[in-house]
Amino acid sequence: MDPQITVLDAGGQYCHLIARRVRDLGVYAEVAPSETPAGDLARRRGVIISGGPSSVYDPRSPTIDPALLDSGTPVLGICYGQQLMAHLLGGLVQKGERGEYGFAQLDITAADTIFRGIEGRQQVWMSHRDLVVKPPEGFIVLAGTETCPIAAIAAPERRLYAIQFHAEVVHTPSGRTILSNFLFDVCGCRRDWDPAGQVQAVEEQIRAVAGDRNVFFFVSGGVDSTVAYTLCLRALGPDRVHGTYVDTGLMRDGETEFVRTNFAALGARAFAVEDAQARFLDALAGVIDPEKKRHIIGEQFVDVQEKILESEHFLDGHWILGQGTIYPDTIESGGTANADLIKTHHNRVAGIQKLIEQRRIIEPLASFYKDEVRAIGRELGLAPELLDRHPFPGPGLAIRCLGSERNGVPKRLEDGWLLPVQSVGVQGDSRTYRAVLALEQFPASEEEAARLINRLEGINRVVVAVWTAAPLPELRVSPAGLTAERLARLRRADAIVRRLAHESGFDKEVWQFPVVLIPAGTAERPDSVVLRPIDSVDGMTAQAVKMPPELLARMVRELSALPGIAGIFYDLTNKPPATIEWE
Numbered sequence: 192m193d194p195q196i197t198v199l200d201a202g203g204q205y206c207h208l209i210a211r212r213v214r215d216l217g218v219y220a221e222v223a224p225s226e227t228p229a230g231d232l233a234r235r236r237g238v239i240i241s242g243g244p245s246s247v248y249d250p251r252s253p254t255i256d257p258a259l260l261d262s263g264t265p266v267l268g269i270c271y272g273q274q275l276m277a278h279l280l281g282g283l284v285q286k287g288e289r290g291e292y293g294f295a296q297l298d299i300t301a302a303d304t305i306f307r308g309i310e311g312r313q314q315v316w317m318s319h320r321d322l323v324v325k326p327p328e329g330f331i332v333l334a335g336t337e338t339c340p341i342a343a344i345a346a347p348e349r350r351l352y353a354i355q356f357h358a359e360v361v362h363t364p365s366g367r368t369i370l371s372n373f374l375f376d377v378c379g380c381r382r383d384w385d386p387a388g389q390v391q392a393v394e395e396q397i398r399a400v401a402g403d404r405n406v407f408f409f410v411s412g413g414v415d416s417t418v419a420y421t422l423c424l425r426a427l428g429p430d431r432v433h434g435t436y437v438d439t440g441l442m443r444d445g446e447t448e449f450v451r452t453n454f455a456a457l458g459a460r461a462f463a464v465e466d467a468q469a470r471f472l473d474a475l476a477g478v479i480d481p482e483k484k485r486h487i488i489g490e491q492f493v494d495v496q497e498k499i500l501e502s503e504h505f506l507d508g509h510w511i512l513g514q515g516t517i518y519p520d521t522i523e524s525g526g527t528a529n530a531d532l533i534k535t536h537h538n539r540v541a542g543i544q545k546l547i548e549q550r551r552i553i554e555p556l557a558s559f560y561k562d563e564v565r566a567i568g569r570e571l572g573l574a575p576e577l578l579d580r581h582p583f584p585g586p587g588l589a590i591r592c593l594g595s596e597r598n599g600v601p602k603r604l605e606d607g608w609l610l611p612v613q614s615v616g617v618q619g620d621s622r623t624y625r626a627v628l629a630l631e632q633f634p635a636s637e638e639e640a641a642r643l644i645n646r647l648e649g650i651n652r653v654v655v656a657v658w659t660a661a662p663l664p665e666l667r668v669s670p671a672g673l674t675a676e677r678l679a680r681l682r683r684a685d686a687i688v689r690r691l692a693h694e695s696g697f698d699k700e701v702w703q704f705p706v707v708l709i710p711a712g713t714a715e716r717p718d719s720v721v722l723r724p725i726d727s728v729d730g731m732t733a734q735a736v737k738m739p740p741e742l743l744a745r746m747v748r749e750l751s752a753l754p755g756i757a758g759i760f761y762d763l764t765n766k767p768p769a770t771i772e773w774e
């Protein structure tokens with residue numbers, strides 16, 4: 192399907208959010224590298240240039256083919272996109288005296304096409320330092336804020352528009368109207384996109400790609416692989432689709448049974464569970480370093496999968512590999528491809544690599560975003576418990592069960608206690624591995640928590656001790672590794688949190704809710720639990736979320752009764768500077 196709109200990627204995740212919004216408005220959009228030649232975009236109804244972290248004066252910053260701006264195709268520049276458009280057309284961009292991050296009041300002075308239906312003063316979301324100080328020749332100024340007087344410009348007869356604020360984020364309430372005005376009034380788009388309406392086309396495509404070959408999947412039980420599997424099952428019938436689930440022993444309570452029952456209910460006849468618990472635990476015994484753990488888990492997965500591929504003859508010509516890859520995973524451009532390694536995620540099984548090279552692979556969801564995958568899943572009649580699951584990391588509970596090589600005691604700091612437990616963070620695009628600050632009570636505000644992190648060298652996380660069996664300074668860290676006993680302890684704590692979050696409906700208010708075990712405790716109760724409810728759009732950034740006090744009290748009551756648990760902490764840190772998972 193040809194996109195009507197192309198979003199040019201000027202850096203990172205902004206472009207995907209824009210493309211998702213455009214699709215939400217019923218118009219099929221795709222993302223492409225910013226420097227895509229204008230000739231390749233000639234058939235688009237419009238082009239949007241995304242935001243990005245660069246400055247137009249940096250010689251390495253992303254740019255676009257300038258011919259696009261003379262081609263007659265409507266173009267909308269957003270944030271960096273506005274600066275780039277102004278810069279390329281002879282306007283002036285400068286570094287602002289101070290940045291503008293967060294909410295701003297926008298005064299619309301010329302209610303031109305893209306602002307149609309929006310009056311006077313509007314709340315918008317800004318995130319920039321550079322700004323346009325002189326528009327290009329022939330452009331009019333449509334709107335401004337106090338800090339940024341040129342916050343929207345246009346040359347309507349050339350069909351060029353640009354805005355400094357982010358119309359794609361929910362914090363700009365009129366953003367949807369502005370995008371809709373651009374799509375339908377300026378570009379003349381028609382509504383052509385409804386993911387749930389794509390089911391039949393996707394099934395036909397599966398049949399065409401598979402031909403007379405069968406499909407096998409390694410399923411994780413997550414939304415993407417389940418929907419992809421179901422589509423193949425419907426397209427090819429139950430005898431031609433095989434699924435294997437690898438039980439690593441690092442899963443949550445009841446997970447393996449959940450997956451088994453659900454796949455049976457889908458009508459999957461050839462579905463197998465591979466019990467690999469012992470080998471994962473053996474390989475991880477005594478390993479503390481998070482990256483080492485991740486590597487070992489990756490290697491074990493490779494090993495198990497390789498064995499299954501060979502012993503089940505999946506590498507012969509009758510089989511192709513099905514995968515639940517979704518659209519953002521397929522794009523390699525700009526910032527996303529060059530991003531620093533914060534954590535090791537993916538591992539390449541040689542057999543799978545070979546199948547990819549031979550193009551013996553089927554990815555039915557490769558043009559869909561996560562929300563769209565859910566819409567397809569609903570269309571297929573999949574149960575909400577399957578579709579609305581929080582994401583769960585491949586390495587499972589292993590990266591939520593922290594160990595320690597040494598003994599240690601909390602150290603008194605001005606603002607709280609330094610826990611001798613290290614966790615992974617991300618600061619300025621680089622990985623950090625630092626100690627945790629534990630407060631004895633909730634800070635007055637989120638700003639207060641952020642201030643503490645910025646002020647203290649050597650920490651990347653702030654937690655509050657919600658309950659402790661002994662005074663906080665008496666919680667000692669002792670040498671501990673990843674053992675079956677500690678995993679079982681974490682699994683029980685996680686099951687309690689999951690049940691209570693579900694019963695209260697709180698699980699719908701958060702994007703993910705990791706529960707972490709740290710080796711800080713007393714002789715009889717060696718561990719503590721950390722609650723980490725967060726909100727996020729895509730996992731790239733995240734905000735810590737406060738839960739209702741009654742719910743927290745209920746969790747504390749049940750968790751404190753668990754054997755072996757000496758403390759309950761609440762993680763208040765956003766990403767950045769922390770990461771969502773602790774390892």
Ligand code: XMP
Nearest residue numbers: 534535536582583584585586730770771772
């Ligand atoms: P971090 O901890 O990096 O996590 O802020 C961001 C999101 O990614 C998930 N995550 C993983 N998912 N394999 C996965 O499939 C992994 O190795 C992995 N590590 C982290 C994490 O749960 C969060 O949603």
